[in-house]
Amino acid sequence: MKEFKAKIKYNKKAGKDLYIMDLETPGGVFSKPGQFISILIPDKTLRRPLSILGNTGDGLQLLYKVRGEGTKYLSNLKSGDFINFTGIFGNTFAPGEKNLLIGAGVGLAPVYYLKKELEKKGVTSKLIAGFKTKDEIPEDLITDIDLISTDDGSFGEKGSIAEFTERCIKENTPDTICICGPVIVMKLVSETAAKYNINCQVSMESMMGCSIGACRGCVIKINDNGIIRNAAVCKEGTIFDGNKVFFGGCEHA
Amino acid sequence: MPDLSVDKGKLQLKNPIMTASGTYGYNLEYEDFTDLTKIGAIVTKAITLEPRDGNRGQRIIETECGMINSIGLENVGIERFLREKLPVLNNRGISFAVNIAGASIDEYALLAKKCESAGIKMIELNVSCPNVQHGCLEFGVDENILEALVKTVREVFTGCLIIKLTPNVTSIEKLGLACRNAGADAVSAINTIKGTGIKLSFENGKFKKEQVTGGYSGRGIKPAALGAVLRLKKVLDIPIIGMGGIYSLNDVFEFFASGAEAVQIGTANFTHPDIAGKIVSELDSFMNNNGFKTLDELKGALRNE
Structure with missing residues (x-):
């Protein structure tokens, strides 16, 4: 754990209220899927913890949603600006041999990162993701997602991603589920996983x-x-x- | 090399920069960010006789100029503290005070006795936690009860005895005097201010509300803290440890100017985990560059003495 000063390579809009920020940290930084960093927001009393989307070797990528003043501030930063973050914090997923990865909303970030890492190691995984509506899907990441659902049916399957978990379990027979998203979605998926006796790891x-x-x-x-x-x-x-x-x-x- | 030490009766510190209870864990939590042996003293999270789970539900919320916490004294309890946490503090050469909180005078006395037996040199009595149902705050708001409490603890603890005062009273001076009369070596002020943080959002035609009631801390409480230190200084001849919204060396100077002999950094640790060590270095450089040989010289200049 330490404090980093990172230069923003780019900070681009990835969907409705969604941004992908690419950070350059001198010498790179070691991170694992599921871990997070805490970003200093000027004049704010608390840092903003954000999940890591990927490690580029010379820095980190973040996927974040504008939800309040802190993330609003971040969304206005430009290439070349600097941010101060502390990290790397938190534990990592313990994937199995056949993995079902589930992201709901901006909770996609850590499981997307996990999918990329598993690909490198040749471990089987399937990534499914749910969003409220089409606008909230981060376009850049779409091609890596195996199944997408939207609550309003404006893209992919219609319904909550929790509803498709059972189908995916039957089709893919995973031994492990890794999920990040709203509490209610993680609760439902955990219950489904328990029914099939599958190890389910949730990112709180x-x-x-x-x-x-x-x-x-x-x-x-x-x-x-x-x-x-x-x-x-x-x-x-x-x-x-x-x-x-x-x-x-x-x-x- | 300026002399940063604090030498005020039993309050003996290598420098006046301490970290506040509840923000700094038990021992090594911040070691990746700062050299803990450089800090005047870290004050541990409040320790109770039995382990405590603390409060349910959301425990913190950010406000305009600070935050509200309602942790509810979650801690490992004195036995585990002495067994697991204390040896680490001693082995690493970290200066520290143990913050203790009880639900009765007997409990405080028992805790203090255990600290005394364990060779602990400095304790801070938490008589002012706003987040628990029984004990704690009720000792800090009545000068007669507080005096009786401090007297009892004084009988069993020979080291430096600090009482942490609450600002949630009409006259903090009376409470400070009660501590002094009962034999306290120092008071620290202020603990958090009772308050409520509310965050509203309007989504899909409905209001969503987040609300936490507890202790207000951070930048916003500095004026209240400085005011309390000034009032205490007028009536007390024991050292005052000031705290509340300290984020910079200049803030430290404001507390010195108000009469504090040492300070504690609290909420600022969350955003700036290296701040305590950094302010020690800055204080050292400032005194060195400006010809202040001792802290008393510097404080004298700040107080126009």
């Missing part, structure tokens, strides 16, 4: 203070082999066994 999101496990601001409740306890999303996560997470208490995230 929570309001973070320090990003390093010191403040206990981002904790969620997990069932750790029968012991119910707090786990800091920033330090122990963001990736957890879907069977261990109490999604009920996480709606705030």
Whole structure:
């Protein structure tokens, strides 16, 4: 973990309220799928944790959605501007031999990164992704997604991506599911995975203070082999066994 | 080489820059970002007799000039702290104070006794956490109860005894005096200010609301903190450790000017994890470049003494 000053190579619109930012960090930076960085926003009290979309060797790529003032600020930055981030934080996915990767909305970022890494290693994976509507699909990444659904049917299959999980399990017989998206989608997919006895890893999101496990601001409740306890999303996560997470208490995230 | 040390009775620090309880973990959480041995003292997360899970639901929310937290004293409990966290602090040569919080005077005394037996040299009593149902804050708002509490702890703890005061009172001076009369070595001020953060959004014809009630900290509380330190300084002859919204060396100077002998950095650690060590270096350079040989010289100049 350290503090980085990164130069923005490009920061381009990738869909409705969606941006892809390419960062150059001198000497590159080591990262794994599922990990995140925390970006300093001038005059803001908290850094903004963002999931990594990919590692370019000389830096990182991010996929982010404009949701508030912090991401709004980021979206206005230009090539050549600098940002300060801390990282690299969090754990990584533990993929199996046959993987079903699921991204919902901007939650596509870490599973897209995972798919690219698995391709390099020759490990089988299928990537499916769900969006509210056609406008919210990051165009640049479309060709790497094996199945797309939209809530309104404006692109691909119609419906929530959670509805297609069962079909994909039957067709592809994965041994592992890795998912990132809204809590409700991860909850439904975890339940489906449990039904088929498939290992399901979920990437959780929570309001973070320090990003390093010191403040206990981002904790969620997990069932750790029968012991119910707090786990800091920033330090122990963001990736957890879907069977261990109490999604009920996480709606705030 | 200027002398940055603080030498005020039992308050003995290699420099006046401390980190505030609850923002800095137990020991090594920030070691990747800053040299922890350079910091005057880190104050641990509040420790209770038994481990605590803390509060449910969303625990933090950002506000215009700071943040609200409602962690609810989640911590590992004193036994695990002494067994697992304390040896690391000692082995690494990190200066520290242990922040303790109890639900009764007996609990505080027991915690302090355990600290004394473990050879801990400095404790800070948390009598002002706004986020728990029982204990803590109620000790910090009544001068008679506070005096009784400090007296009891004083009897069992021989090291530097700091009481962390809450700003959520009518007269912080009375509370400060109660601590002094009961034998405290220093007071630290201020803990967070009670408050509520609300974030609204309007989507698909519906309002969505995020709301957290708890302790307000960060840039926005600095004027309240400086005011509290000034008021305490008028009535106290024991050292005051100032905190609230410190983000720069200039902020530290404002606290010195108001009468603080040392300071704690809290919320700023979240955005600037190297800030404590950095401010120590900046203070050293400033004193060196401007001919201040001791901290008292610098504070004298800031207070127009």
